[in-house]
Amino acid sequence: MHTDKLIYLLLQLVPQGFFTLIGRDPNDALRYDFKSVELKETAFRIDGVFTPKNNDDEVYFVEAQFQADEAFYTRFFAEIFLYLKQYRVTQWRAVVIYPSRSVEPKQVKAYGELLESKRVVRVYLDELPESEEMAVELFKLLIASEEVIGAQARKIAKKASVVELDLIEQILSYKFRTLTREEIQKMLKIQEELGLKDTAFYKEAFEEGKQEGKQEGEAQGIVKGERAGKLSTVPLLRELGLSDEQIAEKLGLPLRDVQSVPTQ
Helix, strand or coil: CHHHHHHHHHHHHCHHHHHHHCCCCHHHHHHEEEEEEECCCCCCEEEEEEEECCCCCCEEEEEECCCCCCCHHHHHHHHHHHHHHHHCCCCEEEEEEECCHHHCCCCCHHHHHHHHCCCEEEEEHHHCCCCCCHHHHHHHHCCCCCCCHHHHHHHHHCCCCHHHHHHHHHHHHHHCCCCCHHHHHHHHCHHHHHCCCCCHHHHHHHHHHHHCCCHHHHHHHHHHHHHHHHHHCHHHHHHCCCCHHHHHHHHCCCHHHHHCCCCC
């Protein structure tokens, strides 16, 4: 499902959102690495695993389930326990992200004790409280109806970083799959109102225009390339001991753009 890929991108690019969802400090994301794990000698793959950078914290297994599947928990717990066996993990928790309770399997008797324990956290996106946290708003955008998603996207895009803007555009593209990029942009007025010309989504559309002889596309591509090049140096500068504030000043970038770059 395409929604699963969007969830994976959110977890990978804004991991602080995951820790907010489960009630932890968003800054705890800095203590973890996120990856997809294929289990040896099986056909199982765990879509999202947060592994701590030291052995003092828990491993988090994350799965997004956006369609009804009565066999989901059977498969999910089988994957987890195979992982525990292969990697000898003792501290762990499982997190399932649902759009709503209606999608969750109904036949759960075999796993009742696990589901009611602290080992498992179930997140229902439609029950999340109102929040000013960008990461939480991005998750809620996934389940917004077509009637309200335009206004909702415009609202959060005004305060989004470059990485977050790209995520917003990918979510919108998924929601309005029958529309072209130009139609999406016209409907949401993202070009005129939000100035999203630095995002990957807009750049791709601009490249199409450049093929038709639009010189503006070339100039915009250069600006985007320079920005991307600067952002790619952020992890290295962090390793050298610079703070995000110092990096932003050195590269001439907004602080929020620097802070949006995941720590490697």
